[in-house]
Amino acid sequence: MINVFFFLILAAELLASSSHILLKKSATIKYSSFIREYLNPWVICGYGLLFLSMVLSIFCYDGLGYMGVVVLEPINYVMVMILSRIFFKEKFTKRKLTGMGFIVLGIIIFYGLG
Numbered sequence: 001m002i003n004v005f006f007f008l009i010l011a012a013e014l015l016a017s018s019s020h021i022l023l024k025k026s027a028t029i030k031y032s033s034f035i036r037e038y039l040n041p042w043v044i045c046g047y048g049l050l051f052l053s054m055v056l057s058i059f060c061y062d063g064l065g066y067m068g069v070v071v072l073e074p075i076n077y078v079m080v081m082i083l084s085r086i087f088f089k090e091k092f093t094k095r096k097l098t099g100m101g102f103i104v105l106g107i108i109i110f111y112g113l114g
Contacts, residue, residue: 005063012056
């Protein structure tokens, strides 16, 4: 069941994860006004990537079907944790690692048995 759509949904989830990192970066900055909190390059790029990710995900429903896309979307959580470690130096806890393990295990089981 692994085809070009499988890699497209992974790319879409990477875009979504990157957008979360940009939005998180924006949240750490203090802005002079309410408008600047929402109209700054970090937020605009973050939401732009999120929109692009959504379009790619919708496109992938054609090739992977509903369950194929829904099962792969939680990989976003794993990617966000890894990117947070890289860019924000956040630590991995046992609970985070356990959660990441269950997510990856669920995806492997779904695609391995399906």
